[in-house]
Amino acid sequence: MKKILELITEEMEKAFEKAGYDRKYARVTLSNRPDLCEYQCNGAMAAAKEYHKAPIMIANEVTEALEGTKLLQEVQAVNPGFINLKIRGGFLCDYLNEMMADERLGYEETRNPKTVMIDYGGPNVAKPLHVGHLRSAIIGESVKRIVRYAGHRVIGDVHLGDWGLQMGLIIVELRERKPELVYFDETYAGNYPEEAPFTIAELEEIYPTASAKSKEDMIYKEAAMQATFELQHGRRGYQALLKHILHVSVTDLKQNYANLNVDFDLWKGESDAQPYIPQMVQEMKDRGYAHMSDGALVVDIKEENDTKEVPPCMLLKSDGASLYTTTDLATIVERMKLYHPDEIVYVVDKRQEMHFVQVFRCARKCGLVEEGTALKFLGFGTMNGRDGKPFKTREGGVMRLQYLLSDINEEMLRKIQESRPMSEDEAQKIAKIVGLSAVKYGDLSNQASKDYIFDVERFTSSEGNTGPYILYTIVRIKSILKKYAEQGGSARGARIMVCENESEKTLLRELARYNSVMENACEELAPHKICAYIYDLANAFNKFYHETSILGTEEKEKQDSRIQVLMLTRRVLEACIDLLGFEAPERM
Secondary structure, three states, X not given: OOOHHHHHHHHHHHHHHHOOOOHHHOOEEEOOXXXXXXXXXOHHHHHHHHHOOOHHHHHHHHHHHOOOOOOEEEEEEEOOOEEEEEEOHHHHHHHHHHHHHOOOOOOOOOOOOOEEEEEOOOOEOOOOOEHXXXXXXXXXXXXXXXXXXXXXXXXXXXXXXXXXXXXXXHHHHHHHHOOOOHHHOOOOOOOOOOOOOOOHHHHHHHHHHHHHHHHHOHHHHHHHHHHHHHHHOOXXXXXXXXXXXXXXXXXXXXXXXXXXXXXXXXXXXXXXXXXXXXXXXXXXXXXXXXXXXXXXXXXXXXXOOOOOOOOOEEEEOOOOOEOHHHHHHHHXXXXXXXXXXXXXXXXXXXXHHHHHHHHHHHHHHOOOOOOOOEEEEEEXXXXXXXXXXXXXXXXXXXXXXXXXXXXXXXXXXXHHXXXXXXXXXXHHHXXXXXXXXXXXXXXXXXXXXXXXXXXHHHHOOOOOOOHXXXXXXXXXXHHHHHHHHHOOOOOOXXXXXXXXXXXXXXXXXXXXXXXXXXXXXXXXXXXXXXXXXXXXXXXXXXXXHHHOOOOOOOOHHHHHHHHHHHHHHHHHHHHHHHHHOOOOOOOO
């Protein structure tokens, strides 16, 4: 189904050609002066240079060529050469009736589907999720849903941090506490126990303890480095412990991500890329890309037009150890071999931009990706407290994600219980749903690359540009539709008719923007575009609701038409919040 701006532009193209001008000047946009018109065309201004005519003369001729159009209600040429447009209510209603009859609300799946991999997790195993993981999870999940909804094959990968010194630290600390475990007996040749020798709570205490010790005790740190080396070189007992660490951690991570309504198609980690490193590095050497520099193996990636220093991409340290860069490159090798993606999108902190500049350049220079494969960096800003600094606990530490969600849910529960009586169980369920909308919308309504202030009071408000406000709008629509059904109403087969007042027409125009917004959000990987749209749509609906009689009108045809408008508004809003990763309750 064509976008409404496309249809209006096509009408303008005919008019430009009829008036003797090139159709390329006929582009129509939403009006930046809604007090004057609904849409506008500024093409006469650009055409003036080519045709050596005053813009207003061209605009007047095009306006005359539009006489008798069934699509536009008003066309006006104004100085110095703008063409102001208002759409016919009847055409708008016909467009929405077609949209309503379509399962996808007029948004067509792409005709050229791609395989897109999205890397949007990145937590370290043996550590609890904290607020620093929030943005990657929320933005990545929404981007995954948006791109998948457009018709592409999307693969989401958590990309766990499950390699490196942190594993050695856990092994050494566990060995000090439980030296009798068979995992530390190098002569043991039997099968290792199926059950882990620790719980998630013990594991989350072991790592910070070991990390703190390593900073004060060099012998302890050297032991951890040796354990890491032995693990990475295949020591059986340590490999078995790694499997336990992964199983216990991933089981816990899945529960925590589920509370955010976030899931992944792949639960791979850095360790999965390890088998690809030796051959990858050897080929880089053989082909002359990698060379030694100060004892380290590097690839030069500097380009002539660089305006700032881009350091060489380091593959191996002087002791032969790999780095994040190495595992990220090896992960690209694995992804190309197993999934053949057309795009790989990294949803990570924007402060890692230089790292990914190095990785992407090295991957391209060394032929790790096919020429047509896009590597995209979707860098996000920090989530800050009211002081403008990265969000911390009152004690100054990094807050665990489950505590943050708990605080939000408690605040929502308090507000819900104050607003209307309901059972404790129902209130808690609603608080969890609405609380998630507060967190997700509060994050996604900001452009990903920008920092933002995490304000619990503002995010949980039912007024303003917030998740709860969007949900209150949906719940209000549900309530009206329920009341209509209880009164015996049935709008089956009814159509949206010509609108009678300005607020009704404004709402219909907002609804008609849906497929255009979806397409733009997918092209730019921009969930904030959807947030901005549903906020405008919710505002338009609430104005319409306050100014228009819906159930009170006695004319059945008119009432049924408005019920259809409500049903379409609900469908659009619910489709959008699903792409943002949350849902609406039945009541609030």
